[in-house]
Amino acid sequence: MRETWVVGAASNRYGKLAETAREAATRVALQAIEDAGIEPKAIGHTFVANCFGLTEHQGHLGPLINNGLGIPEVPSVTVESACSSSSAALHEAFVHVAGGFADAALVVGVERLGHLDTMSATGYFAYATDHPFEARSGATFPGLYATLANAYRTRYPTTPEMFGAVAVKNHANAARNPHAHFQKEITMETYLASPIVASPLRLYDCCPFSDGAAAVVVAARETIGTPRNEPLVVRASARAGAVTALQDRSELTSLPSTRRAAELAFRQAKLEPKAIDFVEVHDCFTIAEVLALEDLGFFPRGTAAREGLEGTTARDGRLPVNPSGGLKAKGHPVGATGAGQVVEVFEQVNGRAGGREVPRTGTALTHNVGATGGSCSVHIFGRR
């Protein structure tokens, strides 16, 4: 396997896009390619991540993006893995580059849902559940994660403030991130006063429906002379699956696909969780951040919610978690989210995270979940 680097990264501001997904993706892709200091024709394969493009009456985005970049002859494919689509696309790019099938690959994730109202967006999201066995019986995405949250509360003593601390922290981080959907802090009082979406989850436990695009360029070390930026060395690129429907899970206080992907990733990287300096984890709901931190092995079972309340996961804490603001506050443009997490790592490493820097940037981990854990990606990045 060839050593593979992330050499360029770009994102737009998450929120509402005034242009189509195609336009946003092409623009951000070109920014990432320029950031890498390479020419578009150096791209050997484009991996697009998108989930809801058909709501814009547009499929087959890959060739359209490549056309717009002036490289129509380059092969492309769209990867769909629900909320983990662009980390799945990154994994495919890694496999191509590390395996010698491409010297450089473009990963571009994009989503646009802003043209839909909340109810129809909730409906589209529900298509990523096991639809006939979950959504048809009234499950929504917040409802499924709320069910996990209630299982967690039943097993471990948990106060509302412990979930609230995740939201307050991630909003504070997003307030310093120009890419973020919500660039404002919230107080615990605001959190506690927000309406219930699906008990016990409140409005401020939930990520927003965001539009957005993010792109990264990966390349084989041996093909890059002097990199324009400090590259991220891909130490691990691992994915795992698990039974989708919650009704078939023996355990509800953990996501088995996270555990499996983490085990594979740490083995690939030959590292232990204590070697990680900061993480971007999949916090579509506050409970998801708590489960992720336990499943990834950073905290013992039943303790991550308390650690958050005590400040361990703040930017200046022992393990900074979601310095970008996370899905919770930076936003969750489904197909772009996983690539966006890597953009954050790239910006932290390259001193472009002004105002939200973490103290140590030697080794970072990104964790991206598809739906309620049917899919999961874990990537570990190091320095040269």
Added chain:
Amino acid sequence: MTGDAPMAAHSIAEFVQGYENGRTLRGFRCRACGTRTATWGLACSKCGARELEEAELSESGLIVAGTLVAVPSEEFVNEVPYAYVLVELDGGGRVSGWIPGASREEEIAPGTRVRFRPSYKSGVQFEREGTGG
């Protein structure tokens, strides 16, 4: 390719027709490991054996976990308040369902006994035993 295309003991449409018209919860039982499930498949999601047989699931069981949904999807917009619950059925196997009208967390506490309620509406419906609703 040789042989017939693999078939499941019943289709997803037949599962839906089962609770809507036939008034039964159709499921599968794995002959190899004994796992029962409502979820459609050609092989057992626990052990991988391709030995799933038709199994009628019990109509009553206990709530494992659930939530009171305040913001529904479009199909459930006229059903709020309701609860979404995971139910462990008496003879084994879990199924997702909903309880119309549930509005307090006590109503869906883990261990609460519920019974399948045939209905013309979407999804598998449950009612709390002894409440008639």
